[in-house]
Amino acid sequence: MKILIIDEMHPSIVEMLEMDGHQVTYSPKITRSEILEQVAAYDGLIIRSKTPMDRELLEKAINLKFIGRAGAGLDQIDLDYLVERRVKLFHAAKGNRDAVAEHAVGGLLALFNNIIKADGEVRKGIWDREGNRGHELMGKTVGIMGYGNMGKSFAKRLSGFGVKVLAYDKYKLEFGNELVQEVMWEKVKVEADILSIHVPLTPETRNFFTLDELESFAKPFWLINTARGEVISFATLNAALDRGILRGAVLDVMENEKFQKFSPEQKTEFEKLAARSNVIFSPHVAGWTFESYEKINKVLVKKIKKAFED
Template identity: 40%
Template sequence: MIKRILVLEKNHPFIIYKLKKEGFICDENYYDSTDKIDISVYDGVILRSRLKIDKKFIKKAKNLKFIARIGSGIENIDKDYASKKGITLISSPEGNKDAVAEHAIGMLLCIMNHIIPSHQQIKKGKWDRENNRGMEIMGKTIGIIGYGNTGKAFAKKLSGFDARILCYDILPKIGDTYAMQVDMNTIFKKSDVISLHVPYTKETKGMINYNFIKKFYKPFYLINTSRGGCVLTNHLVKALRNGKIYGACLDVLEYENFSFENIFHYHKLSKNFFDLIHSNKVVLTPHVAGWTQESKSKMDKKIVEKILLLNKLLIEKTIIQNPHAPDNYQNSYR
């Protein structure tokens, strides 16, 4: 069962309050590196993006039963080794799916209707209606790549726009009333807009490259609210220049690291990056698609729910293995 939990991220008082109320011991460490943390005494770890939980760190975790990441991705955790050690991985994609979906639609409306450049022009005294004539979502075909929590939320919120919505996923039979599941060739052939909702894995790293882009039958708009490393910046810039991509909505960039720090401190920023950020065909936001007041609360609640459920399952498993345990055993740590 779970007794003692280490919290590695600031600004999540609800999680600590609720877990302590349930009888767990919660320690906080917001500054030390993994080398300085004695993880051996803990049954669980809660973090967001401050640290990378690698094999070396997990090896020292003799009692660890779970690693919980506040958010949707778990790429800063060595999930294969954690699984090998029998450690449960917890995340909270249900908590920010609606925020990501709304943000993606907002960025798409901005890029298709020239909202940002026309706003900037007016502030400079320029009134240009014809060159800022927009396009409607209605009647377009939207291709969603990755149909999990955020992909489904995006499709649902798009349903009122009278667009045709297609989805592709490596899992079969997950299409629904909001999106028809198709193969990638259909996505290439039909899509006017592509929205990425995939985890960052070996398979998705650099998946949006020029060879991929060339397979589309017509130019399209690209939305990426998943992970920056899924899109190769130099290939995207090339496609924007030659018209293979009409415009790009990017909440994430290839240059981010696991902790999502200020990318302008990154010493390997290339010319392509600066071409991207100065392009009037691109809308950029600083990895905030899932970062709303509401999503923070929902993700915190979801993390607590999953930890409590895991603890319940562990207790039940222990009782089955030890049928002679006292009657109050189940509640001894609550």
């Protein structure tokens, strides 16, 4: 098949696809207008998240047999139209699940032990032991919302910390095991000391975490979000932190990840959030390791080969 790669990928993917007999065009700098002009000639597209796979683009892809998403999120893809066209969709959540899980644990430990704050103070000659007294993870109850590849991998990483792990997934059943207790959402809200979000962005999850939803938790808790920023707004985070509903947050994702496109309200709320020592940010890199960069290729190529081997 003729395959067009429109985003930066680990270079190994070209050789891997060519070894399976495909003709590959690697064009990571290609613009949307250029894709629209060229896409009709290709059987497959491999993408990240730079260019939305909307109906306008997909209608031009008259020979398209598959899209390979180098990552987990599918929110920028017109899934209904792919079904209508019978275009196969592959994504590579298994390729970066370990990276996301490790990042979530690392962020949580950094937050609990004031690592960022303490490091900054020591570099300035401030030796404040009491002001940087931390919390232990041992004995806490960790709630997981969404028990797919990422949630499951996160639960596995927690197994040595002496925590109780509760997981809720609206679309999965009977996944409880020795690592995790499958529960209803209400039980997570009653017991969780920590909540880690591992859900995709859908109309159902967008802005799911309103202030009312957070207030319905039985006790103050720490929040980890390595999923999608749009599930909770800057304003909601600030209000919950101000009221003591949230004790702190680890945020790898934000409701708007383009600083230059912040609305005036987003700018004000983000600046307030950024001034807090109990909030840790990272630039959507939880799944962005050197190892996952290559693992994603292997997962995608394996799925493509299996789907079309007949």
